[in-house]
Amino acid sequence: MTKAPRNGPYICGIDAALDVVSGKWKGLVLWELHTHGIRRFAELRRALPGVSEKMLTQHLRQMEEDGLVHRTVFAEVPPRVEYSLTESGAALNEALLPLGEWGRDRIRRRGLDVVTDPDTAGAAAP
Amino acid sequence: MTKAPRNGPYICGIDAALDVVSGKWKGLVLWELHTHGIRRFAELRRALPGVSEKMLTQHLRQMEEDGLVHRTVFAEVPPRVEYSLTESGAALNEALLPLGEWGRDRIRRRGLDVVTDPDTAGAAAP
DNA sequence: TGCGGTACTTACCTTTTGGTGAGTGAGGAG
DNA sequence: CTCCTCACTCACCAAAAGGTAAGTACCGCA
Numbered sequence: 001m002t003k004a005p006r007n008g009p010y011i012c013g014i015d016a017a018l019d020v021v022s023g024k025w026k027g028l029v030l031w032e033l034h035t036h037g038i039r040r041f042a043e044l045r046r047a048l049p050g051v052s053e054k055m056l057t058q059h060l061r062q063m064e065e066d067g068l069v070h071r072t073v074f075a076e077v078p079p080r081v082e083y084s085l086t087e088s089g090a091a092l093n094e095a096l097l098p099l100g101e102w103g104r105d106r107i108r109r110r111g112l113d114v115v116t117d118p119d120t121a122g123a124a125a126p
Numbered sequence: 127m128t129k130a131p132r133n134g135p136y137i138c139g140i141d142a143a144l145d146v147v148s149g150k151w152k153g154l155v156l157w158e159l160h161t162h163g164i165r166r167f168a169e170l171r172r173a174l175p176g177v178s179e180k181m182l183t184q185h186l187r188q189m190e191e192d193g194l195v196h197r198t199v200f201a202e203v204p205p206r207v208e209y210s211l212t213e214s215g216a217a218l219n220e221a222l223l224p225l226g227e228w229g230r231d232r233i234r235r236r237g238l239d240v241v242t243d244p245d246t247a248g249a250a251a252p
Numbered sequence: 253t254g255c256g257g258t259a260c261t262t263a264c265c266t267t268t269t270g271g272t273g274a275g276t277g278a279g280g281a282g
Numbered sequence: 283c284t285c286c287t288c289a290c291t292c293a294c295c296a297a298a299a300g301g302t303a304a305g306t307a308c309c310g311c312a
Contacts, residue, residue: 010229011241052270095224098221098224099140150300183261
């Protein structure tokens with residue numbers, strides 16, 4: 001049987017929200033799509049340092065199922081697939097902003113490591 | 127050697143924040159401590175439907191290490207241990223509020239299941 | 253005398269998650 | 283002619299997360 005779409009039962013809203021963003025790269029995908037609007041598969045892959053193709057497709061499919069991203073396939077050669085945020089995905093991103101700020105604060109206070117790669121540099125990080 | 131405290135390297139603040147709240151019950155523990163101020167171990171266990179003792183202690187220890195909760199042990203018989211939020215933990219909770227609202231919205235819109243237990247009923251859920 | 257409550261720890265097991273490396277099929281660059 | 287790019291899929295494996303059941307030491311209650 002195929003994996004059912006995540007559907008609880010949940011204990012509260014945070015529970016439901018965390019279910020949808022938990023996954024090693026989902027937060028980053030959300031942020032990348034937020035800052036760039038539309039991204040192709042390979043662009044996302046390059047933007048996420050260390051992601052495997054399998055995980056990226058897996059996460060993108062789940063996020064599509066969860067109504068967070070649009071997936072548009074162009075019947076071209078070479079193939080082209082574009083991803084962008086749905087309204088719900090954009091709202092989720094908004095809701096994640098305070099969390100990102102808390103995280104940056106925490107990194108500052110505790111002197112934690114941050115990976116800096118050329119793509120991320122220059123853009124305001126969440 | 128013991129598990130090192132979570133310390134990145136992180137790609138952004140959301141990354142760091144999600145690292146700290148990811149864990150099946152952490153969001154709920156945070157919320158429970160937020161709404162009640164101080165809770166004992168057994169109270170938390172009863173408040174989280176289905177949590178095992180092992181997971182609860184494990185999560186509480188990690189959260190203590192991460193500076194989210196205070197742990198006060200009373201050298202009494204029977205043993206008494208009280209948990210409460212640190213300043214950082216309280217700030218994290220604040221940062222989670224918009225996320226909780228997004229989650230509740232999602233539950234409403236998609237008609238997802240919610241577990242309702244007597245303890246949670248009556249309090250405003252996150 | 254035996255049970256339940258207190259806050260755990262430990263050993264063992266299953267489930268979930270993530271990573272690796274290969275294959276696909278057509279076009280464009282060298 | 284060969285390699286690279288595109289956007290995947292598939293089979294297999296390793297690690298992490300989580301669950302189960304038992305044991306600990308002491309008390310109050312019946």
